[in-house]
Amino acid sequence: MTADDDAIGPDGYVRLRCYVPLQDTTFFSLFCSEPKGCGRVASSSVGRAISLMGGDGNRTTQEFAARLRCAECGNRRIEVRVSIDPRTHETRLREGLLSEVRDGDLAFAGASGASHDQPG
Numbered sequence: 001m002t003a004d005d006d007a008i009g010p011d012g013y014v015r016l017r018c019y020v021p022l023q024d025t026t027f028f029s030l031f032c033s034e035p036k037g038c039g040r041v042a043s044s045s046v047g048r049a050i051s052l053m054g055g056d057g058n059r060t061t062q063e064f065a066a067r068l069r070c071a072e073c074g075n076r077r078i079e080v081r082v083s084i085d086p087r088t089h090e091t092r093l094r095e096g097l098l099s100e101v102r103d104g105d106l107a108f109a110g111a112s113g114a115s116h117d118q119p120g
């Protein structure tokens with residue numbers, strides 16, 4: 001990790017911008033997994049999460065989770081987990097980045113209207 005003293009937000013979760021240096025291999029898995037939830041799974045790239053949360057990356061993963069709502073059942077208790085591309089660097093070069101990393105389907109509501117910028 002970096003020597004970023006402000007990496008953790010006031011809610012105790014990591015700020016989204018901390019994942020930017022890792023965004024080629026890291027994405028967010030989104031689970032509608034409360035007892036009331038429908039079990040839907042989706043994903044979001046780091047860039048998309050930041051874009052949805054105002055663009056500065058200072059919001060935390062928990063704030064991101066709180067913004068989401070399941071498009072399937074309307075459940076607002078979405079669990080966000082950090083996921084890592086498990087492939088080797090060589091495989092990644094050969095096959096390209098995961099679709100989740102490049103974009104992700106972000107099939108949960110709240111994403112509508114979010115811009116689709118892909119820096120770089």
Ligand SMILES: [Zn+2]
Binds near residue numbers: 040071075
């Ligand atoms: Zn659901």
